[in-house]
Amino acid sequence: MTQDELKQAVGQAALKYITPGSIVGVGTGSTVNHFITALGSMKDDIEAAVSSSEASTTRLRELGIQVLDLNDVDELDVYVDGADEINEQMEMIKGGGAALTREKIVAAVAKRFICIVDESKLVPVLGKFPLPVEVIPMARNYVARELAKLGGRPIWRGGVVTDNGNHILDVHDLTIDQAKRLESQINGIVGVVTSGLFAHRGADVALIGTANGVITRETE
Numbered sequence: 201m202t203q204d205e206l207k208q209a210v211g212q213a214a215l216k217y218i219t220p221g222s223i224v225g226v227g228t229g230s231t232v233n234h235f236i237t238a239l240g241s242m243k244d245d246i247e248a249a250v251s252s253s254e255a256s257t258t259r260l261r262e263l264g265i266q267v268l269d270l271n272d273v274d275e276l277d278v279y280v281d282g283a284d285e286i287n288e289q290m291e292m293i294k295g296g297g298a299a300l301t302r303e304k305i306v307a308a309v310a311k312r313f314i315c316i317v318d319e320s321k322l323v324p325v326l327g328k329f330p331l332p333v334e335v336i337p338m339a340r341n342y343v344a345r346e347l348a349k350l351g352g353r354p355i356w357r358g359g360v361v362t363d364n365g366n367h368i369l370d371v372h373d374l375t376i377d378q379a380k381r382l383e384s385q386i387n388g389i390v391g392v393v394t395s396g397l398f399a400h401r402g403a404d405v406a407l408i409g410t411a412n413g414v415i416t417r418e419t420e
């Protein structure tokens with residue numbers, strides 16, 4: 201199977217976590233795009249969606265799925281999203297598509313985070329994928345210097361402006377063996393909006409697309 205077929209398989213597999221009549225939290229990215237397509241087949245069974253990006257909102261609306269403002273929603277049963285890396289502890293790096301801040305906000309509201317990935321995203325230690333950090337534009341160089349003190353090599357993702365009007369620093373050369381600690385340290389730098397480390401709020405379920413089918417992992 202191709203990588204795209206594996207993404208399609210997990211996008212489809214996520215449907216079984218959708219409760220009829222519920223409002224669904226929807227992430228961003230190429231894997232989630234397959235989930236959105238699959239969700240289209242259930243559009244008359246769900247109430248609406250809350251989206252983590254303008255790109256996903258557009259796709260959802262094109263399929264006739266209503267998209268609500270998160271401020272009008274008290275809770276979500278599930279949030280379905282991809283990841284750039286996920287480890288055995290269900291900690292993730294996200295933000296390859298620059299949607300990390302809204303993703304983290306919608307995930308915070310959801311009872312369960314369903315992570316959908318192909319097997320290439322499974323890693324023993326996070327950090328090979330450069331860690332995205334969203335920053336207030338005027339703080340970019342200051343934050344970069346502070347991130348370097350933590351052992352990383354930040355590179356500005358030039359030309360990219362997030363849905364929130366901010367910039368992204370991609371932090372290379374990190375070996376993240378204490379993800380929660382690093383997440384807190386980065387969040388503590390003035391000018392940081394969010395880091396793409398999802399450790400304090402990791403995944404509850406991981407659906408992993410492999411050549412032998414979709415594997416399910418759940419936190420205990």
Ligand SMILES: O=C[C@H](O)[C@H](O)[C@H](O)COP(=O)(O)O
Nearest residue numbers: 229230231282295296297299
């Ligand atoms: O900002 C983007 C998101 O965090 C994505 O969920 C992540 O980059 C994975 O994307 P993809 O499914 O395209 O590999």
